Amino acid sequence: MTSASTPAPAARPDDGATPGTSLARAAEGGAPRSGARSGATLGYARHAAGKLAGAAVSLLAVLVTSFFLFRILPGDPVRTMTRGKATTPEQLATLRHQFGLDKPMWQQFADYCGQALHGDLGTSFQFHAPVGELIAQKVPATLLLTGTAVVLYSALGLWLGTRSAWRHGSLGDRLNTGVALTLWSVPSFWLGLLLIIVFSVGIGPIPGLFPTGGMESGTGETGFGYVLDVAHHMVLPVLTLIAVGYAQTLLVMRSSLLDEMGGDYLTTARAKGLRDDMVRRRHAVPNALLPTVTMVFINLGHVAAGSILVETVFSWPGLGGLFYQALSVPDLPLVQGLFVAFAGAMIVMNLIADLLYPLLDPRVGR
Structure with a gap:
């Protein structure tokens, strides 16, 4: 960040540049030289290579973990699947051989890695x-x-976090922070059940306004009627995800912006006559976004994983409900595959965030 004593001029009010960019340009004495550009490109290449290597190692660790983690779960998959059926020991042995469960553990692991x-x-x-x-x-x-919920609660958290930090100590800030902390501490399945009781089952004279679960009514609606039907079923699970998810983005954005508000470059921008809302939008918020970018991409990683508890409570036919079904057996190949898919989505989203950091702040990766 630039300071008031820095001889280089701060970002002009009308150019939208961040203080870090202005300082870099001033230090180089004007337009960046080709050597500086080559050095920056090489630095970014090293940064990207390191992050890609780390992501590859993480994916390998996920493959190993997914195999051994679910092998320690109690229960016999074959006996669970044949529960309530008359089966002989020979039939159980045949099923174990068919699923490869009679092989030594090391051979099962080798087969799993080769297939993966x-x-x-x-x-x-x-x-x-x-x-x-x-x-x-x-x-x-x-x-x-989950994609709808993540987009909505990320935008809501960024907006409320920015307003709370800019007016920190006000009644609105205390109210926003208090509500966010309260909802963040509420278990998602409990909140989902509460919403079903109030808005689906109905309390007293209040009729049920929304379905208790599922994705559609199964009435054969098509076109716009089908879209409305699905949207009607989405209301309560999306509200549940938003209520328990926006708080984290709000608190991270609020904390980051509060750290930036004492910067001398903001005082310089105000002294030049820049309006308060423009100081916030063009200078303070861009410099406070780095931690929030990580949070947003982590949330995007959750899009692939879904929410196991919320999808189960609302009988939503997604990956979360499928994971719950697989875990109850346990269906080892399905549990392992879902675990790899969930963890892989998180790793990829974190990788994208790491690759974006140097573009948002040139100091990162040098």
Whole structure:
């Protein structure tokens, strides 16, 4: 950040430049030289290579963890699937051989890694279908639900966090922070059940306004009627996700902006006659975005994972509900495949955030 004693001029009110950019230009004495550009490109390449290598190692660790983590779960998948059926020991042994559960652990692990490296996540025990196909079938429903919620609560958290920090100590700031902390501490499944009781089942004379679960009514609606039906079913689960999700973005944005508000470059911008809202939008907020960018991309990673508890409570036919079904058996190939998909989405989103950092702040990665 620039200071009041820096000989270089601060960013002009009308150019939208951040203080870090102005300082870099002034230090170089004008337009950046080709050598400086080459050095910056090389620095970014080293930064990107390091992050890509870290992401690859993380994915490898996820593959190993996903295999051994779910092998320690209690329960026998074969006995669970044949519960209530008359089966002989020979039939159980045949099923274990069919699923490869009679092999030594090291051989099961070698087979799993070999299949995963070829993009094959195995075959589900209970659905008798490729895990990749089952995941692909559930992805659209999860993207619709959690994607809508993430976009809404990220935007809401950024907006409220900025307003709270800029007016810190005010009644609105205390109210926003208090409500956010309260909702953040509420379990999502409990809030979802509460919303079902109040708005689906109805209390006293209040009739149920929304469905208790599912994605559609199954009445054969098409076109715009089908869109309205799905939107009607989305209201309560989306509200649940927004209520428990926006607080984190709000608190991170508020804290980051409060750290920036004491900067000398903001005092300089105000002394030049810049309006307060422009000081906030063009100078303070861009410099406070780095921690929030991480939070937003982590939230985007949750889009692929969905919300297991919320999807289960509202019987939403997405990846979260599928994971709950697989875990109850346990359906080892399906649980492992979903775990890899969830963790992989988080790793990719964090990688994108790391690659964007130097573009938002040139000091990162040098």
